[in-house]
């Protein structure tokens with residue numbers, strides 16, 4: 001078992017039990033309240049307005065992007081804007097085509113079906129979904145072997161909202177059946193400040209501009225993390241101070257939770273430290289690096305690395321992981337002098353011909 005428990009990290013972008021309860025209270029209810037993602041918001045708004053204008057059910061929508069950026073929230077907004085009910089399920093929950101048939105056959109006209117992690121659905125269910133999306137029909141197979149018969153079942157028009165963190169993993173026939181795909185981007189710090197001010201208002205927390213900016217800067221471009229950090233800072237402000245959140249209080253609180261000013265947590269820093277101090281900045285193989293920090297390779301690869309790569313602190317190369325100049329700077333360490341074969345004159349020699357030619 002890995003000693004790193006993602007759910008105890010304040011910057012984990014997956015939702016824990018407490019998150020889910022508070023998230024429900026903090027979710028924007030309509031497109032006007034939804035902060036950022038201007039392009040997706042405008043495109044989606046057109047799709048929904050047009051459908052309302054035609055009194056029709058909107059096209060199926062695919063939302064792609066990393067966890068915690070608002071895909072579930074947007075699916076609920078789609079239902080609210082269409083004044084339609086919503087059914088929520090996820091790919092891993094649909095292991096058999098029959099599971100999907102049961103859900104589809106109980107949908108009402110215009111209902112929104114939100115299918116989270118759609119890339120993790122089983123193959124037979126996926127194939128049933130093709131027909132349901134295109135023709136609003138499924139074939140329910142009754143019996144087994146040569147005696148099996150397919151009973152066609154008409155479905156009412158519905159809108160499928162699929163969410164995926166990996167749009168590239170969706171088979172093209174599935175991807176092509178969505179009328180609109182929205183790519184969710186990480187949020188800019190100013191947008192996260194707005195998310196934090198809005199959540200603080202709803203949670204009845206007093207926070208000043210600098211306090212919100214401090215939290216936003218450590219939130220990894222992700223509203224879910226911003227909301228979670230706000231709650232940890234609120235605890236600290238209430239227990240140790242008078243409840244108001246300022247820059248100093250936010251910084252002190254997040255120091256307690258080991259979230260640094262760039263949003264790195266304990267594991268991120270351990271990986272960087274090992275890379276710099278034990279391996280001189282790399283290159284080093286993933287498994288060696290993982291052993292050095294006492295973690296599973298998957299934890300390092302899936303939990304720490306995506307953010308470190310995005311921040312330009314670590315690079316994955318065919319020879320192994322290497323630290324960038326920004327990593328040395330972030331940890332306040334001095335890189336060792338470059339070995340002779342990478343020194344400038346050698347590189348000039350190497351590229352001399354091409355440059356002249």
Ligand SMILES: Nc1ncnc2c1ncn2[C@@H]1O[C@H](COP(=O)(O)OP(=O)(O)OP(=O)(O)O)[C@@H](O)[C@H]1O
Pocket residue numbers: 013014015022023024026027028033034035036037066067068069070071072073074116163195223224227
């Ligand atoms: N644009 C936004 N404005 C305000 N709050 C937001 C916004 N996007 C997300 N949030 C908040 O962030 C939290 C996480 O959002 P949500 O659950 O929709 O993310 P998600 O992309 O579906 O994540 P996952 O894929 O992990 O389920 C919610 O509490 C929601 O209120």
